[in-house]
Amino acid sequence: MKKVRGILIGRMQPVHNGHMQIIDKILEEVDEIIIGIGSAQLSHSIKNPFTAGERIVMVSQALAERGVDPTRYYIIPMQDINFNALWVSHVKMLTPAFTKVYSGNHLVKQLFSEEGYDVKQPPLYDRLQLSGTEVRRRMIKNENWEELVPKATVNLINEINGVERIQNLSLKEISEYNNSYK
Numbered sequence: 295m296k297k298v299r300g301i302l303i304g305r306m307q308p309v310h311n312g313h314m315q316i317i318d319k320i321l322e323e324v325d326e327i328i329i330g331i332g333s334a335q336l337s338h339s340i341k342n343p344f345t346a347g348e349r350i351v352m353v354s355q356a357l358a359e360r361g362v363d364p365t366r367y368y369i370i371p372m373q374d375i376n377f378n379a380l381w382v383s384h385v386k387m388l389t390p391a392f393t394k395v396y397s398g399n400h401l402v403k404q405l406f407s408e409e410g411y412d413v414k415q416p417p418l419y420d421r422l423q424l425s426g427t428e429v430r431r432r433m434i435k436n437e438n439w440e441e442l443v444p445k446a447t448v449n450l451i452n453e454i455n456g457v458e459r460i461q462n463l464s465l466k467e468i469s470e471y472n473n474s475y476k
């Protein structure tokens with residue numbers, strides 16, 4: 295029988311418990327999920343501190359920790375392109391065929407809808423806390439970011455000195471800002 299596949303694309307900077315809950319929910323509706331690691335070319339900035347490779351490991355370890363069957367997902371890095379009108383074709387070129395799109399991102403929803411896809415807006419879980427922006431803010435401020443992400447992600451971020459990285463990037467951006475006013 296033909297498999298029903300859905301796609302979720304996110305920067306996952308970093309993976310957090312909201313991403314994990316939404317993946318669980320999508321897997322109730324489809325046979326297989328494609329998890330696109332968006333903006334794969336970006337790393338080492340405050341908004342995008344982690345490389346695509348690090349984010350692939352984060353997602354796969356978090357799914358393994360959750361006991362998700364590894365035959366039910368594909369994790370695929372996706373670089374951004376300069377042409378929004380061509381982006382859906384770019385995504386299709388990188389992935390197995392899919393029929394359902396899950397996103398809370400307005401641009402992603404717009405672009406896939408225009409191409410005739412069934413786009414679903416998944417529920418947002420505790421969006422005030424469960425967002426990459428909040429996780430990164432807490433990392434910079436030495437607050438409790440660990441409670442917002444899977445345990446496997448905490449371990450990986452510690453292993454690669456991720457908090458030190460984002461704190462250094464934050465100092466770099468502050469110093470560049472100050473220098474621009476000298």
Ligand code: NAD
Nearest residue numbers: 304305306312316332333374375378397398399418419424
């Ligand atoms: P994200 O990691 O912020 O979110 C990914 C998805 O996770 C969202 O759609 C949202 O539905 C879900 N999510 C996040 N927090 C949640 C929560 N608390 N509860 C439940 N679900 C939650 O990533 P994003 O910024 O939406 O990623 C979109 C990617 O697509 C970006 O990398 C962007 O650059 C890329 N993109 C590229 C182009 C182009 O190259 N031209 C065009 C459009 C989009």
